[in-house]
Amino acid sequence: MTEHCHILLIEDDQWLREGLKLFLVSKHFKVTAVDTLAGARAVLSQATEPYPVRLIVSDISLPDGSALSLFDELYAETAIGKIFISAHTSEQERIQGLQTGADDYLCKPISPEELVLRIKAVLRRLHLDCDETTEINFLHYQLNPESRILSYENTQMQLSGAEHQLLLQLLARQGKIVSREMLFSGLENTQIYQQGRALDILVSRLRRKMLGAVNQVDPIITYRGKGYMLLQQN
Incomplete structure (x- = not known):
């Protein structure tokens, strides 16, 4: 990841803001950190080529208002990724955030490592990734984000766009x-997958392709009424 990938961080907690900024910079992102909506709007109006803002990470409750209003203003800006971070964990607030165009929602306390993974996932999904193609290794699989090829040892599987997302x-x-x-929000044809058992x-x-490559424990766990989980690396 090069420093050409500009992230706008909006957080009024000074310690959290500075800590996240230092961590993201250590991962080679270019980061501008502000503590108000007014500061964020100023950055967005000034940050142009060659370093426009590619993604916003924002707390919801800020001293001069709710970031929901900012995300609502940027709803049509598909060229900017948007991630909410919040101490509030209610399902209704998460849905409200996603309805304003947010691509992801992360509850506090925040794991900086998880935040980086989510940032990269949003950048890839929106085709805003700023670095060269690198394989993602997990559970003995290798995923090439550009070709959408999932590999296990000598077996390769071509994923569809939706399977990849x-x-x-x-x-x-x-x-x-x-x-x-949350899964619906990450799929391009959201309305299709909200119908019937399309998501299942x-x-x-995806599960059949992953299991077809190797005889192992199912890597995707179903939690009925809740969602799905990819097994953690041992």
């Missing part, structure tokens, strides 16, 4: 249950 969503939260609502069928297709 689904796997990236699960990878970004590996070891944690991902709700159906998509998960089954």
